[in-house]
Amino acid sequence: MPNLKDLKTRIDSVKSTRKITKAMQMVAAAKLRRAQEAAEAGRPYADRMNAVMANLAGAASGVENAPKLLAGSGDDQVHLLVVATSERGLCGGFNSSIAKLARAKATELTKAGKTVKIITIGKKGREQLKRDLGDKMVDHVDLSEVKKMGYSHASKIANDIVIRFNSGEFDVATIFYNKFQSVMNQIPTELQLIPAKFEENEGQEMPFYEYEPGEAEILADLLPRALSTQVFTALLENGASEQGARMSAMDNATRNAGDMIDKLTIVYNRSRQAAITNELIEIISGAEAL
Amino acid sequence: MATIQFDLVSPERKLASLDASEIQIPGSDGDFTAMAEHAPIITTLRPGLLSVKVGNDVMEYIVTGGFVEISATNASVLAEQALPRNEVDTAVIEGLIENATAVLKDVAAEGKDDADKRLADTKALLDLI
Numbered sequence A: 001m002p003n004l005k006d007l008k009t010r011i012d013s014v015k016s017t018r019k020i021t022k023a024m025q026m027v028a029a030a031k032l033r034r035a036q037e038a039a040e041a042g043r044p045y046a047d048r049m050n051a052v053m054a055n056l057a058g059a060a061s062g063v064e065n066a067p068k069l070l071a072g073s074g075d076d077q078v079h080l081l082v083v084a085t086s087e088r089g090l091c092g093g094f095n096s097s098i099a100k101l102a103r104a105k106a107t108e109l110t111k112a113g114k115t116v117k118i119i120t121i122g123k124k125g126r127e128q129l130k131r132d133l134g135d136k137m138v139d140h141v142d143l144s145e146v147k148k149m150g151y152s153h154a155s156k157i158a159n160d161i162v163i164r165f166n167s168g169e170f171d172v173a174t175i176f177y178n179k180f181q182s183v184m185n186q187i188p189t190e191l192q193l194i195p196a197k198f199e200e201n202e203g204q205e206m207p208f209y210e211y212e213p214g215e216a217e218i219l220a221d222l223l224p225r226a227l228s229t230q231v232f233t234a235l236l237e238n239g240a241s242e243q244g245a246r247m248s249a250m251d252n253a254t255r256n257a258g259d260m261i262d263k264l265t266i267v268y269n270r271s272r273q274a275a276i277t278n279e280l281i282e283i284i285s286g287a288e289a290l
Numbered sequence B: 001m002a003t004i005q006f007d008l009v010s011p012e013r014k015l016a017s018l019d020a021s022e023i024q025i026p027g028s029d030g031d032f033t034a035m036a037e038h039a040p041i042i043t044t045l046r047p048g049l050l051s052v053k054v055g056n057d058v059m060e061y062i063v064t065g066g067f068v069e070i071s072a073t074n075a076s077v078l079a080e081q082a083l084p085r086n087e088v089d090t091a092v093i094e095g096l097i098e099n100a101t102a103v104l105k106d107v108a109a110e111g112k113d114d115a116d117k118r119l120a121d122t123k124a125l126l127d128l129i
Helices: A004-060 A094-111 A123-136 A151-166 A215-289 B090-106 B109-128
Strands: A078-084 A115-121 A137-141 A172-180 A186-194 A210-212 B004-009 B014-020 B022-027 B030-034 B041-045 B048-054 B057-063 B066-070 B074-079 B082-084
Touching (some): A004 A215, A004 B004, A004 B014, A004 B066, A004 B074, A078 A094, A078 A123, A078 A151, A094 A215, A137 A151, A210 A215, B004 B022, B004 B048, B014 B048, B057 B074, B090 B109
Parallel strands (some): A078 A172, A115 A137, A210 B041, B004 B074
Antiparallel strands (some): B004 B014, B022 B048, B041 B066, B066 B074
16 A cells, blocks of 8 residues: 555655646747747748749759759768757657658668768757767757857858868768648658759749849859758758647646546545545444453 | 839848839849839849838838849849848948958958958948948
Protein backbone atom coordinates (compact mmCIF):
# COMPACT_ATOMS: atom_id res chain seq x y z
CA MET A 1 0.00 0.00 0.00
CA PRO A 2 1.60 3.32 -1.06
CA ASN A 3 2.11 5.79 1.67
CA LEU A 4 -0.56 8.52 1.69
CA LYS A 5 1.91 11.33 2.18
CA ASP A 6 4.09 10.13 -0.72
CA LEU A 7 1.05 10.00 -2.99
CA LYS A 8 0.07 13.52 -2.02
CA THR A 9 3.57 14.80 -2.84
CA ARG A 10 3.52 12.98 -6.15
CA ILE A 11 0.18 14.47 -7.14
CA ASP A 12 1.36 17.96 -6.24
CA SER A 13 4.51 17.54 -8.28
CA VAL A 14 2.62 16.34 -11.37
CA LYS A 15 0.22 19.25 -10.92
CA SER A 16 3.05 21.76 -11.04
CA THR A 17 4.51 20.01 -14.07
CA ARG A 18 1.15 20.39 -15.76
CA LYS A 19 1.10 24.08 -14.94
CA ILE A 20 4.50 24.53 -16.55
CA THR A 21 3.68 22.60 -19.73
CA LYS A 22 0.38 24.45 -20.01
CA ALA A 23 2.20 27.78 -19.75
CA MET A 24 4.78 26.66 -22.30
CA GLN A 25 2.03 25.64 -24.66
CA MET A 26 0.41 29.03 -24.44
CA VAL A 27 3.70 30.83 -24.94
CA ALA A 28 4.41 28.64 -27.98
CA ALA A 29 0.96 29.41 -29.37
CA ALA A 30 1.59 33.14 -29.12
CA LYS A 31 5.05 32.79 -30.63
CA LEU A 32 3.71 30.55 -33.38
CA ARG A 33 1.28 33.24 -34.44
CA ARG A 34 4.09 35.74 -34.66
CA ALA A 35 6.36 33.32 -36.51
CA GLN A 36 3.60 32.52 -38.98
CA GLU A 37 2.99 36.20 -39.59
CA ALA A 38 6.69 36.70 -40.23
CA ALA A 39 6.76 33.78 -42.66
CA GLU A 40 3.65 35.13 -44.38
CA ALA A 41 5.12 38.63 -44.63
CA GLY A 42 8.29 37.33 -46.25
CA ARG A 43 6.45 35.37 -48.89
CA PRO A 44 5.74 38.08 -51.53
CA TYR A 45 9.43 38.96 -51.69
CA ALA A 46 10.54 35.34 -51.93
CA ASP A 47 7.94 34.58 -54.60
CA ARG A 48 8.86 37.54 -56.79
CA MET A 49 12.53 36.82 -56.34
CA ASN A 50 12.00 33.22 -57.32
CA ALA A 51 9.97 34.12 -60.41
CA VAL A 52 12.55 36.61 -61.66
CA MET A 53 15.42 34.26 -60.90
CA ALA A 54 13.73 31.38 -62.70
CA ASN A 55 13.32 33.62 -65.71
CA LEU A 56 16.92 34.83 -65.64
CA ALA A 57 18.40 31.47 -64.80
CA GLY A 58 16.53 29.79 -67.64
CA ALA A 59 18.10 32.22 -70.08
CA ALA A 60 21.58 31.98 -68.58
CA SER A 61 21.91 28.27 -67.91
CA GLY A 62 23.06 27.30 -71.39
CA VAL A 63 25.60 30.07 -71.56
CA GLU A 64 29.24 29.09 -71.27
CA ASN A 65 30.44 31.46 -68.60
CA ALA A 66 27.30 31.38 -66.47
CA PRO A 67 27.92 32.49 -62.88
CA LYS A 68 29.37 29.72 -60.75
CA LEU A 69 26.67 30.03 -58.11
CA LEU A 70 24.20 28.96 -60.76
CA ALA A 71 26.21 26.54 -62.83
CA GLY A 72 28.16 24.97 -59.97
CA SER A 73 31.88 24.42 -59.80
CA GLY A 74 31.69 21.66 -62.38
CA ASP A 75 32.19 18.99 -59.76
CA ASP A 76 30.17 17.35 -57.02
CA GLN A 77 32.85 15.87 -54.85
CA VAL A 78 32.49 17.93 -51.70
CA HIS A 79 29.04 18.46 -50.23
CA LEU A 80 28.17 21.06 -47.65
CA LEU A 81 25.14 20.30 -45.50
CA VAL A 82 23.62 23.25 -43.69
CA VAL A 83 21.50 21.86 -40.89
CA ALA A 84 19.05 24.35 -39.39
CA THR A 85 17.57 23.39 -36.05
CA SER A 86 16.36 25.18 -32.94
CA GLU A 87 18.21 26.62 -30.00
CA ARG A 88 15.88 25.09 -27.44
CA GLY A 89 14.54 21.64 -26.83
CA LEU A 90 11.14 20.47 -25.58
CA CYS A 91 9.62 20.62 -29.02
CA GLY A 92 8.80 17.02 -29.79
CA GLY A 93 10.45 15.42 -32.77
CA PHE A 94 11.31 18.74 -34.39
CA ASN A 95 15.09 18.54 -34.10
CA SER A 96 15.35 14.77 -34.38
CA SER A 97 13.52 14.70 -37.70
CA ILE A 98 15.91 17.22 -39.25
CA ALA A 99 18.92 15.46 -37.76
CA LYS A 100 17.66 12.15 -39.07
CA LEU A 101 17.26 13.48 -42.61
CA ALA A 102 20.68 15.13 -42.52
CA ARG A 103 22.31 12.01 -41.11
CA ALA A 104 20.75 9.83 -43.82
CA LYS A 105 22.00 12.21 -46.51
CA ALA A 106 25.47 12.32 -44.99
CA THR A 107 25.63 8.51 -44.86
CA GLU A 108 24.43 8.22 -48.43
CA LEU A 109 27.01 10.72 -49.67
CA THR A 110 29.83 9.13 -47.72
CA LYS A 111 28.91 5.76 -49.17
CA ALA A 112 29.06 7.22 -52.66
CA GLY A 113 32.62 8.33 -51.92
CA LYS A 114 31.86 12.05 -51.51
CA THR A 115 33.28 14.30 -48.86
CA VAL A 116 30.76 15.77 -46.44
CA LYS A 117 31.08 19.03 -44.53
CA ILE A 118 28.49 20.25 -42.11
CA ILE A 119 27.48 23.67 -40.84
CA THR A 120 24.93 23.63 -38.05
CA ILE A 121 22.54 26.44 -37.26
CA GLY A 122 21.08 26.14 -33.77
CA LYS A 123 22.44 24.33 -30.76
CA LYS A 124 20.16 21.30 -30.74
CA GLY A 125 21.10 19.95 -34.14
CA ARG A 126 24.75 20.30 -33.28
CA GLU A 127 24.29 18.28 -30.10
CA GLN A 128 22.49 15.52 -31.95
CA LEU A 129 24.95 15.26 -34.82
CA LYS A 130 28.13 15.81 -32.82
CA ARG A 131 28.58 12.21 -31.79
CA ASP A 132 28.72 10.49 -35.16
CA LEU A 133 29.41 13.41 -37.50
CA GLY A 134 31.40 15.69 -35.22
CA ASP A 135 34.58 15.36 -37.29
CA LYS A 136 32.75 16.67 -40.38
CA MET A 137 31.53 19.89 -38.79
CA VAL A 138 33.23 22.97 -40.13
CA ASP A 139 31.21 25.70 -38.47
CA HIS A 140 28.33 26.47 -36.17
CA VAL A 141 25.97 29.43 -36.24
CA ASP A 142 24.74 30.48 -32.83
CA LEU A 143 21.34 32.12 -32.87
CA SER A 144 20.62 31.84 -29.16
CA GLU A 145 20.92 35.61 -28.71
CA VAL A 146 18.53 36.32 -31.57
CA LYS A 147 15.10 37.40 -30.41
CA LYS A 148 13.53 37.98 -33.78
CA MET A 149 14.87 36.37 -36.94
CA GLY A 150 15.84 39.13 -39.35
CA TYR A 151 16.96 39.16 -42.95
CA SER A 152 20.38 40.33 -41.80
CA HIS A 153 20.99 37.04 -39.96
CA ALA A 154 20.11 35.04 -43.03
CA SER A 155 22.24 37.14 -45.33
CA LYS A 156 25.17 36.78 -42.96
CA ILE A 157 24.87 33.00 -43.12
CA ALA A 158 24.43 33.10 -46.90
CA ASN A 159 27.45 35.36 -47.34
CA ASP A 160 29.54 33.00 -45.32
CA ILE A 161 28.41 30.12 -47.54
CA VAL A 162 29.22 32.08 -50.70
CA ILE A 163 32.68 32.96 -49.41
CA ARG A 164 33.37 29.31 -48.64
CA PHE A 165 32.11 28.34 -52.09
CA ASN A 166 34.28 30.91 -53.84
CA SER A 167 37.35 29.72 -52.00
CA GLY A 168 36.61 26.22 -53.27
CA GLU A 169 35.72 24.61 -49.95
CA PHE A 170 32.78 22.69 -51.41
CA ASP A 171 30.90 22.03 -54.65
CA VAL A 172 27.29 21.51 -53.62
CA ALA A 173 25.40 23.09 -50.71
CA THR A 174 22.13 21.83 -49.31
CA ILE A 175 20.10 23.25 -46.45
CA PHE A 176 17.95 21.10 -44.16
CA TYR A 177 14.99 22.56 -42.33
CA ASN A 178 11.42 21.83 -41.33
CA LYS A 179 8.75 23.16 -43.63
CA PHE A 180 5.70 24.34 -41.75
CA GLN A 181 2.59 22.50 -42.82
CA SER A 182 0.35 22.76 -39.78
CA VAL A 183 0.70 22.71 -36.02
CA MET A 184 0.62 18.93 -36.05
CA ASN A 185 2.67 18.45 -39.16
CA GLN A 186 6.10 19.72 -40.12
CA ILE A 187 7.92 18.32 -43.11
CA PRO A 188 11.69 17.86 -42.92
CA THR A 189 12.91 19.31 -46.20
CA GLU A 190 16.18 19.53 -48.06
CA LEU A 191 16.79 22.37 -50.46
CA GLN A 192 19.78 22.69 -52.74
CA LEU A 193 21.33 26.14 -52.44
CA ILE A 194 24.38 25.84 -54.70
CA PRO A 195 24.23 25.29 -57.65
CA ALA A 196 21.09 27.39 -57.32
CA LYS A 197 17.81 25.90 -58.44
CA PHE A 198 14.66 27.86 -59.07
CA GLU A 199 11.28 26.39 -59.71
CA GLU A 200 9.73 27.55 -62.93
CA ASN A 201 6.30 28.94 -62.40
CA GLU A 202 4.16 27.06 -64.88
CA GLY A 203 1.30 28.89 -66.48
CA GLN A 204 2.55 32.31 -65.47
CA GLU A 205 3.96 33.78 -68.62
CA MET A 206 6.64 36.36 -67.98
CA PRO A 207 6.64 39.28 -70.42
CA PHE A 208 9.79 39.87 -72.38
CA TYR A 209 11.87 42.07 -70.13
CA GLU A 210 14.56 44.50 -70.95
CA TYR A 211 17.45 44.32 -68.52
CA GLU A 212 19.43 47.23 -67.26
CA PRO A 213 22.38 46.76 -66.85
CA GLY A 214 22.72 43.52 -68.85
CA GLU A 215 21.21 40.17 -67.92
CA ALA A 216 24.52 38.75 -66.79
CA GLU A 217 25.22 41.65 -64.43
CA ILE A 218 21.77 41.49 -62.91
CA LEU A 219 22.04 37.76 -62.49
CA ALA A 220 25.42 38.07 -60.79
CA ASP A 221 24.02 40.77 -58.54
CA LEU A 222 20.88 38.89 -57.65
CA LEU A 223 22.24 35.37 -57.11
CA PRO A 224 23.73 36.05 -53.67
CA ARG A 225 20.53 37.85 -52.71
CA ALA A 226 18.40 34.99 -53.92
CA LEU A 227 20.54 32.69 -51.80
CA SER A 228 20.02 34.90 -48.75
CA THR A 229 16.31 34.89 -49.45
CA GLN A 230 16.24 31.10 -49.63
CA VAL A 231 18.10 30.83 -46.35
CA PHE A 232 15.82 33.43 -44.80
CA THR A 233 12.69 31.59 -45.96
CA ALA A 234 14.09 28.35 -44.57
CA LEU A 235 14.83 29.96 -41.22
CA LEU A 236 11.37 31.50 -41.02
CA GLU A 237 9.70 28.20 -41.88
CA ASN A 238 11.89 26.55 -39.29
CA GLY A 239 10.89 29.13 -36.69
CA ALA A 240 7.19 28.56 -37.29
CA SER A 241 7.68 24.78 -37.32
CA GLU A 242 9.58 24.88 -34.05
CA GLN A 243 6.80 26.72 -32.26
CA GLY A 244 4.18 24.49 -33.84
CA ALA A 245 6.03 21.36 -32.78
CA ARG A 246 6.53 22.73 -29.28
CA MET A 247 2.89 23.65 -29.01
CA SER A 248 1.65 20.18 -29.88
CA ALA A 249 4.33 18.51 -27.75
CA MET A 250 3.34 20.62 -24.76
CA ASP A 251 -0.32 20.00 -25.44
CA ASN A 252 0.35 16.26 -25.26
CA ALA A 253 2.41 16.68 -22.11
CA THR A 254 -0.37 18.68 -20.46
CA ARG A 255 -2.91 16.03 -21.36
CA ASN A 256 -0.67 13.21 -20.09
CA ALA A 257 -0.12 15.06 -16.83
CA GLY A 258 -3.89 15.43 -16.48
CA ASP A 259 -4.41 11.70 -16.99
CA MET A 260 -1.72 10.91 -14.47
CA ILE A 261 -3.24 13.22 -11.87
CA ASP A 262 -6.62 11.51 -12.32
CA LYS A 263 -5.09 8.07 -11.83
CA LEU A 264 -3.04 9.10 -8.83
CA THR A 265 -6.04 10.81 -7.24
CA ILE A 266 -8.07 7.59 -7.50
CA VAL A 267 -5.28 5.61 -5.87
CA TYR A 268 -4.97 8.27 -3.19
CA ASN A 269 -8.69 8.29 -2.37
CA ARG A 270 -8.84 4.49 -2.26
CA SER A 271 -5.86 4.30 0.09
CA ARG A 272 -7.36 6.92 2.37
CA GLN A 273 -10.70 5.08 2.44
CA ALA A 274 -8.93 1.80 3.15
CA ALA A 275 -7.06 3.38 6.02
CA ILE A 276 -10.29 4.75 7.54
CA THR A 277 -12.06 1.38 7.17
CA ASN A 278 -9.10 -0.32 8.81
CA GLU A 279 -9.20 1.99 11.80
CA LEU A 280 -12.95 1.48 12.22
CA ILE A 281 -12.58 -2.30 12.14
CA GLU A 282 -9.91 -2.08 14.80
CA ILE A 283 -12.11 0.04 17.08
CA ILE A 284 -15.18 -2.13 16.60
CA SER A 285 -13.40 -5.41 17.10
CA GLY A 286 -11.71 -3.95 20.16
CA ALA A 287 -15.10 -2.93 21.61
CA GLU A 288 -16.61 -6.35 20.89
CA ALA A 289 -13.79 -8.12 22.66
CA LEU A 290 -14.65 -6.41 25.92
CA MET B 1 -5.49 58.81 -65.76
CA ALA B 2 -4.20 55.28 -65.95
CA THR B 3 -2.51 54.06 -62.82
CA ILE B 4 0.10 51.43 -62.22
CA GLN B 5 -0.02 48.87 -59.42
CA PHE B 6 2.94 49.61 -57.17
CA ASP B 7 4.27 47.09 -54.65
CA LEU B 8 7.16 47.72 -52.32
CA VAL B 9 8.37 44.60 -50.54
CA SER B 10 11.37 43.91 -48.38
CA PRO B 11 12.41 40.40 -47.33
CA GLU B 12 10.76 40.91 -43.97
CA ARG B 13 7.49 42.51 -44.92
CA LYS B 14 5.32 44.15 -47.52
CA LEU B 15 5.67 47.88 -47.09
CA ALA B 16 3.25 49.26 -49.58
CA SER B 17 0.75 48.27 -52.23
CA LEU B 18 -0.74 51.24 -54.02
CA ASP B 19 -2.30 52.46 -57.25
CA ALA B 20 0.29 54.96 -58.29
CA SER B 21 0.26 57.44 -61.11
CA GLU B 22 4.03 57.68 -61.30
CA ILE B 23 7.06 56.25 -59.55
CA GLN B 24 10.54 57.71 -59.45
CA ILE B 25 13.13 54.98 -59.12
CA PRO B 26 16.83 55.24 -58.31
CA GLY B 27 18.13 52.65 -60.80
CA SER B 28 21.76 51.61 -60.64
CA ASP B 29 22.34 53.03 -64.12
CA GLY B 30 20.42 56.22 -63.40
CA ASP B 31 17.11 57.48 -62.09
CA PHE B 32 13.96 57.00 -64.10
CA THR B 33 10.24 57.44 -63.76
CA ALA B 34 7.77 54.68 -64.45
CA MET B 35 4.15 55.27 -65.36
CA ALA B 36 1.41 53.02 -66.67
CA GLU B 37 2.20 51.28 -69.98
CA HIS B 38 5.91 51.36 -69.29
CA ALA B 39 7.94 48.86 -71.30
CA PRO B 40 8.77 45.72 -69.29
CA ILE B 41 12.12 46.18 -67.61
CA ILE B 42 14.11 44.68 -64.79
CA THR B 43 16.82 46.75 -63.23
CA THR B 44 18.84 46.88 -60.05
CA LEU B 45 18.60 49.68 -57.50
CA ARG B 46 21.24 51.83 -55.92
CA PRO B 47 20.83 53.37 -52.47
CA GLY B 48 18.57 56.35 -52.98
CA LEU B 49 15.16 57.91 -52.68
CA LEU B 50 12.15 56.22 -54.19
CA SER B 51 9.12 58.42 -54.58
CA VAL B 52 5.63 57.32 -55.46
CA LYS B 53 2.89 59.63 -56.59
CA VAL B 54 -0.61 58.54 -55.67
CA GLY B 55 -3.19 61.10 -56.76
CA ASN B 56 -1.88 64.31 -55.24
CA ASP B 57 0.12 62.65 -52.50
CA VAL B 58 3.75 61.78 -52.79
CA MET B 59 5.18 58.99 -50.68
CA GLU B 60 8.88 58.68 -50.27
CA TYR B 61 11.04 55.76 -49.21
CA ILE B 62 14.75 55.38 -48.66
CA VAL B 63 15.94 52.14 -50.29
CA THR B 64 19.38 50.61 -50.01
CA GLY B 65 19.45 48.33 -53.02
CA GLY B 66 17.59 45.43 -54.54
CA PHE B 67 15.82 45.34 -57.84
CA VAL B 68 12.66 46.47 -59.55
CA GLU B 69 10.47 44.71 -62.04
CA ILE B 70 8.21 46.81 -64.20
CA SER B 71 5.54 45.74 -66.63
CA ALA B 72 2.75 47.70 -68.28
CA THR B 73 0.45 47.36 -65.28
CA ASN B 74 2.75 46.48 -62.37
CA ALA B 75 5.81 47.85 -60.69
CA SER B 76 7.30 45.65 -57.98
CA VAL B 77 10.20 47.01 -56.02
CA LEU B 78 12.11 44.32 -54.16
CA ALA B 79 14.24 46.34 -51.84
CA GLU B 80 16.88 44.87 -49.62
CA GLN B 81 15.97 47.44 -47.03
CA ALA B 82 13.33 50.13 -47.35
CA LEU B 83 12.25 52.76 -44.87
CA PRO B 84 9.58 55.43 -45.13
CA ARG B 85 11.38 58.73 -45.41
CA ASN B 86 9.85 60.24 -42.30
CA GLU B 87 11.29 57.39 -40.21
CA VAL B 88 14.78 58.06 -41.48
CA ASP B 89 17.06 60.50 -39.74
CA THR B 90 20.75 61.22 -39.94
CA ALA B 91 21.55 58.53 -37.36
CA VAL B 92 19.93 55.82 -39.49
CA ILE B 93 21.89 56.87 -42.56
CA GLU B 94 25.09 57.01 -40.58
CA GLY B 95 24.40 53.41 -39.57
CA LEU B 96 24.00 52.50 -43.25
CA ILE B 97 27.23 54.29 -44.10
CA GLU B 98 28.99 52.36 -41.38
CA ASN B 99 27.71 49.08 -42.86
CA ALA B 100 28.78 50.05 -46.36
CA THR B 101 32.22 51.03 -45.06
CA ALA B 102 32.57 47.69 -43.31
CA VAL B 103 31.61 45.87 -46.52
CA LEU B 104 34.18 47.86 -48.47
CA LYS B 105 36.86 46.78 -46.03
CA ASP B 106 36.08 43.07 -46.38
CA VAL B 107 35.45 42.95 -50.08
CA ALA B 108 37.80 41.24 -52.54
CA ALA B 109 39.56 43.24 -55.25
CA GLU B 110 37.02 42.59 -58.03
CA GLY B 111 34.08 43.80 -55.94
CA LYS B 112 35.82 46.93 -54.77
CA ASP B 113 34.39 49.26 -57.39
CA ASP B 114 30.85 48.19 -56.61
CA ALA B 115 31.36 48.58 -52.90
CA ASP B 116 32.96 51.98 -53.47
CA LYS B 117 29.99 53.14 -55.50
CA ARG B 118 27.62 51.79 -52.90
CA LEU B 119 29.35 53.73 -50.16
CA ALA B 120 29.29 56.90 -52.23
CA ASP B 121 25.58 56.43 -52.97
CA THR B 122 24.85 55.82 -49.32
CA LYS B 123 26.74 58.95 -48.35
CA ALA B 124 24.72 60.89 -50.89
CA LEU B 125 21.60 59.94 -48.94
CA LEU B 126 22.65 62.41 -46.27
CA ASP B 127 22.00 65.27 -48.71
CA LEU B 128 18.58 63.91 -49.60
CA ILE B 129 17.01 64.10 -46.19
